[in-house]
Amino acid sequence: TCTIPCEGLAAYFSLYAGGGGGIGRAVCLRFAREGASVSVADICPEAATETLSLLPTKFSEQQHSAHAADVSNIQGVTSLLNKVQSKFFRSPCIAVNSAGITADAFLIKLEEEDFDKVLHVNLKGTFLVCQAVAKALVSSGASNGSIINLSSIVGKTGNIGQANYAASKAGVLGLTMTTAKELARHGIRCNAVLPGFIATSMTSKMPPKVVDKIISMIPMGRMGYPEEVAGVCAFLASDDSKYITGASIEVTGKVQEH
Template sequence: MHGTILKRPEGGVSMRLEGKVCMITGAASGIGKAASLLFVQEGAIVAACDVSETSLNTLVEEAKDLPGKVEPYVLDVTNREQVKEVVESIVQKYGRIDVLVNNAGITRDALLVRMKEEDWDAVINVNLKGVFNVTQAVVPHMIKQRSGSIINVSSVVGVYGNPGQTNYAASKAGVIGMTKTWAKELAGRNIRVNAVAPGFIETPMTEKLPDKAREAALSRIPLGRFGKPEEVAQVYLFLASDESSYITGQVIGVDGGLVI
């Protein structure tokens, strides 16, 4: 039996998220920016949340001629009061939040014996508690509307570990644990929760890698290159759209075969 081929409407614009209100954290750089622009291209209203107002302004400018719309919000995901205010503001303006992409993340790398407590705390607060903070504020609205898609951004490091990244690996493994738990808790309300686990992607975060580390990473990737932010954003788009309506509780690797 052949699957249905989804045809693009006339004019070549697919508009897979037309009219959907999508909240994206870490929306103004790297993978988050690629996702924001792709979602807007697909007709979404993107509530773009980021700590950098300057980067948000650049994003708004770049998205201005696309079919959807970017609504910028300066947001620190570690600040629970600010998170509540931003979520309430989005719901007040648009009446709903259809998609949440928990994309904000930081690194503070060091070997275990050298890792400072403040670097452990900073990464856990943004990458793990930040995901908890934002999701806890958004979910009551999704429960009320009896629909939603939550996309949590983990990492291959959260599945397989990586020397020098105790804090990052712990935070990203925790995100997977929360994803599977929430998928079970929320399925009865028609809310899907999935995680995406990128490998090495060309972003400001990986640009800091020393040449030796970059070469070592490339040697382990069967596809022989780092990924592009847009390639991860396409997976976010699939999980945000109705095309993934029977997928929940999954961890989808986007890593060029790194883990095989």
């Protein structure tokens, strides 16, 4: 079971789906620096292992691990939780859902297969990890937990060429708010982070002209960095946010529009 951290996130045991990616890796590094034990999970084993190799250990009790896992199906998530629990004899009390993909096309050209693929990883994967971690925490009698879901500003605004991605990220917001309401009485919080345009492999393949156009629409005049998303995740995992649940925090360099 979990204990309340006395310094940073020390004594917290955390699980990161998509921890081999740009944002996921920055979150893993930040949490390890704060003193948390980190289990990195990614469909790409090399990416998960590389993240593991970068993680610092501040305390002797800190234990990190890396796991290959596909979160888009229940077998992948069940086996991941089993591996993590049998290795460390406890359940994670922080989970960050960062696994995500895109398959962009205009609505009238969007293939059914690409719609399903994106929904399976981004929405169903987030649901399966939320459910598995919640089940484990509730059955262990833990009195605190924090689940952080990576949605996207696109889930609120929509985006041309991203009907599948926007639908998946809007779904993550509904899932987050419902999870927060259902789990509040167990002391488990669930919040969403909505990044805007962040410099990772997800955005690095975009043509320079498109990048310049997007940046020209950002009042802060630049892309965001994965570390800036990681800082918000660290806040949401820590006791500094212990009265915040069901919230969505935009990390976009913009003033919120309603």
